[in-house]
Amino acid sequence: MNWKIPLIIASLLASMLGATLHYRTLYYDAEKARKIAVSDREKQQVAFEQLNRQIQTVTALDTQHTKELEHDKNLIAQLEHDVAASRSRLHIKATCSKATCSNVSANTTSSSMDDATRARLTDTAQRNYFTLRHRIEIAEQQINGLQDYIRQVVLSNKQENQK
Numbered sequence: 001m002n003w004k005i006p007l008i009i010a011s012l013l014a015s016m017l018g019a020t021l022h023y024r025t026l027y028y029d030a031e032k033a034r035k036i037a038v039s040d041r042e043k044q045q046v047a048f049e050q051l052n053r054q055i056q057t058v059t060a061l062d063t064q065h066t067k068e069l070e071h072d073k074n075l076i077a078q079l080e081h082d083v084a085a086s087r088s089r090l091h092i093k094a095t096c097s098k099a100t101c102s103n104v105s106a107n108t109t110s111s112s113m114d115d116a117t118r119a120r121l122t123d124t125a126q127r128n129y130f131t132l133r134h135r136i137e138i139a140e141q142q143i144n145g146l147q148d149y150i151r152q153v154v155l156s157n158k159q160e161n162q163k
Helices: 004-084 123-162
Strands: none
Touching: 004 123
16 A cells, blocks of 8 residues: 555656646747737737828828819919900910921912911810810829829838838
8 A cells, every 4th residue: 555655646746747738838839829919910010000101191192282283273274264365375386397288388478467367276276275284284293193102102111111
């Protein structure tokens, strides 16, 4: 019977040691998973802050270019109204090449009359001119906006990622 007590104690110690090692392994695995979760959360927080900065930059760029476009549209509309009301004139520099103006004789001289009106665009050509000016302003603002987006968002993001 003397040998049974040390055997029981040894088996209890072995089982306690096994349980301790098992829970120690579980603790280290849980601690490793916690560290990974904290690291992922910090990375997500940095990405979220970076995304917020990008959104603020894009919003500021959008507001700036929208205001500029509205200003340009108003200028074109004012010019169109002034031309229609004869407060301003629309001057277009044009030349006529020999190929396109074959019906004009080269030997004719220009004659002037005191009551002659100046040459002017047709109403359709005038509307088309203002439509083109409007579209050019839109395209210019879109291009400027994209260039600013690339400079201020894409390239700055690229530089931050390289750090």
